[in-house]
Structures are given as structure tokens and as C-alpha cells.
Amino acid sequence: KAGVTQTPRYLIKTRGQQVTLSCSPISGHRSVSWYQQTPGQGLQFLFEYFSETQRNKGNFPGRFSGRQFSNSRSEMNVSTLELGDSALYLCASSLPDMASSYNSPLHFGNGTRLTVT
Amino acid sequence: SQQGEEDPQALSIQEGENATMNCSYKTSINNLQWYRQNSGRGLVHLILIRSNEREKHSGRLRVTLDTSKKSSSLLITASRAADTASYFCATRGTGTASKLTFGTGTRLQVTL
Numbered sequence: 001k002a003g004v005t006q007t008p009r010y011l012i013k014t015r016g017q018q019v020t021l022s023c024s025p026i027s028g029h030r031s032v033s034w035y036q037q038t039p040g041q042g043l044q045f046l047f048e049y050f051s052e053t054q055r056n057k058g059n060f061p062g063r064f065s066g067r068q069f070s071n072s073r074s075e076m077n078v079s080t081l082e083l084g085d086s087a088l089y090l091c092a093s094s095l096p097d098m099a100s101s102y103n104s105p106l107h108f109g110n111g112t113r114l115t116v117t
Numbered sequence: 118s119q120q121g122e123e124d125p126q127a128l129s130i131q132e133g134e135n136a137t138m139n140c141s142y143k144t145s146i147n148n149l150q151w152y153r154q155n156s157g158r159g160l161v162h163l164i165l166i167r168s169n170e171r172e173k174h175s176g177r178l179r180v181t182l183d184t185s186k187k188s189s190s191l192l193i194t195a196s197r198a199a200d201t202a203s204y205f206c207a208t209r210g211t212g213t214a215s216k217l218t219f220g221t222g223t224r225l226q227v228t229l
Contacts, residue, residue, distance in 0.1 A: 004159070033217065043205065043219035056216045090159055102209055103148055103167065106217060108159035 001026060004109035006091050012115045018079040021112045025072050025093030031055075032074040033106060034066060037088040046089075049074055078114075086116045121206045121220025129226040136193040138223040140206030141186075147209045149182055150217070151191050154203045163191075163204075168211075196227045 005024040013019050025032050034046040045058040049068035066076040072093070078085055092106035121142045130136050140149070148167045152160040164180045166173045166189070173180045179192040193200055206220040 035219070042221050045216050045218060048216060058216070088157070092160075102215070103165065105150060105162035105165055106152075106160070107162070108152075110159045111157075113157070 004091060004093050004107050006089075006109035006112050008112060009110070010113045010115075012117065013081050014117055015081055015083060017081050018077060019081060019114060020075055020077045021089055021091075021114070023074045023076075023091030023093075023109060025074070025091075026107055029093035029095060029107070030072050031094045032068055032072065033092045033094075034074070034076050035090045035092070036060075037090060037111070038086075043090075046076065081116045083116050086114060088113050121208055121218065123204075123206060123220045123223045125223060126221070127224040127226070129228065130196055132196060132198055132227055132229050134196055134227075136196050136200070136225055136227070138191045138204050138206075138225070140189045140191070140220050142189075142206075142208045142220075143187065144208075145211050146184070147211050147215065149180075149189050150207045150209070151178075151180060151189075152205045152207060152219075154205065154222075156202075160205065193225075196225075198227050198229055201225060201227045 007022045031050045033048040036044045047066050048056040052068045063079045068074045088111045090111045092108040094106050095104040121140045124139045150165045151163040154160045164175050166180050166182045177194045182189045203222045203224050205222045207217050209217050
């Protein structure tokens with residue numbers, strides 16, 4: 001079974017631009033979570049989707065948004081980029097059942113390294 | 118914000134020694150999970166322990182959970198150079214829509 005795939009692997013953007021990151025979960029997984037990882041703040045939860053519905057959201061400004069498609073693939077978008085948005089963005093998927101996903105591990109992709117200049 | 122705080126922040130040991138990492142958290146949990154991350158890569162799940170469990174083993178890994186003290190520990194026995202990585206604890210709260218919140222991590226260096 002293929003793992004979680006994130007594209008692109010690296011991205012360089014300029015302040016003020018917007019960016020879209022993509023995540024393809026493991027086949028059969030319906031839950032997708034996004035995390036931002038920085039040296040200063042560590043791993044911060046962005047949002048979680050299940051069957052195209054946002055199930056949970058972290059404490060990020062409205063510039064950060066996401067969505068999930070019917071095939072469970074997910075995208076996150078960051079508009080009006082700031083220098084502080086430079087980070088490793090990680091996507092993770094988990095089991096398809098909503099109830100059991102709470103007692104299931106997350107399977108992470110290798111992330112998208114975003115650099116904002 | 119982090120739910121878990123890990124201790125120590127960094128640990129350096131020699132191959133063959135045991136490594137112990139601790140995690141403390143603040144609120145009631147459904148389960149606690151440990152993950153490993155090699156530099157610049159995604160996280161890999163190691164062990165999940167439910168709130169009603171006290172100890173769990175997986176190969177060279179042993180995890181304990183003390184819900185009364187809101188703490189957990191990860192023991193890696195007979196460490197190898199390949200165990201060099203960052204280790205994170207993560208907690209899932211008890212609410213129906215609770216998120217998985219990660220701790221600050223312990224950086225483990227295993228030298229030959």
C-alpha cells in the first residue's frame with residue numbers, strides 16, 4: 001500500500017503570495033490532518049477533515065484554509081504569505097471509521113518544506 | 118499550544134545503553150501515542166497506549182502511562198545508532214472531536 005504522499009516536497013514563495021499544498025492519503029483512509037512544524041513552535045495542529053467535512057480546527061488565522069475531496073485527497077491553502085509561515089507542513093491520514101480513528105495512529109507524509117522570502 | 122511537555126529536551130547516549138524519555142500532559146486523555154521523526158522527514162508511529170492501560174511493549178520499546186500523574190515514559194532498550202531521531206508524545210483528548218496534540222519532543226543522539 002502506498003503511503004501518504006505530499007506535493008510538492010519543497011516550495012519557495014515570496015511574502016504576499018499564496019500557496020496550495022496537496023496531500024494524498026493512504027488508500028481507504030478517510031481522515032486527513034494537517035500540522036505545521038517550526039523550530040520555535042514545534043508541531044501545531046492546523047485542521048482535520050473526515051469525509052469532506054472539517055472535524056476540527058487549530059488556532060491559526062483565517063489565511064490558513066483547507067478542504068478535502070470526495071476521493072479523500074486534501075489540500076491546504078495559505079494566502080497572503082508571511083515570513084513566519086516558513087515551516088514544514090505535514091499531512092497525516094488515519095483509519096476510515098470515525099469512531100476508531102480516535103484510537104488509531106496517524107500515518108504521516110514526508111511533508112512540504114515551505115520557505116517564504 | 119502543546120499539550121505535552123517532554124523531558125529531557127535532548128539526550129545523548131552510547132550504543133547499547135537504554136534511553137528513557139518522559140512526557141507530561143495537562144488534561145484528560147483518550148489515548149497517548151509516541152512518534153519518531155528523522156531529521157526533516159515525516160513522523161512514524163511507534164506505540165499507542167489507551168487511558169485504561171498502564172504499560173505496553175513493542176520490540177525494544179516499552180511505554181508506561183500514569184493517568185493519575187498525567188505522565189508517560191518511553192524506554193528504548195539496547196539503543197542503536199539508527200535510533201537517533203526526535204521522539205514525540207501525542208495525546209488524544211476525551212471529546213468526540215478531540216484533536217491529536219503533540220509534545221515538544223526529545224532529541225535522542227545514539228553514538229557508536
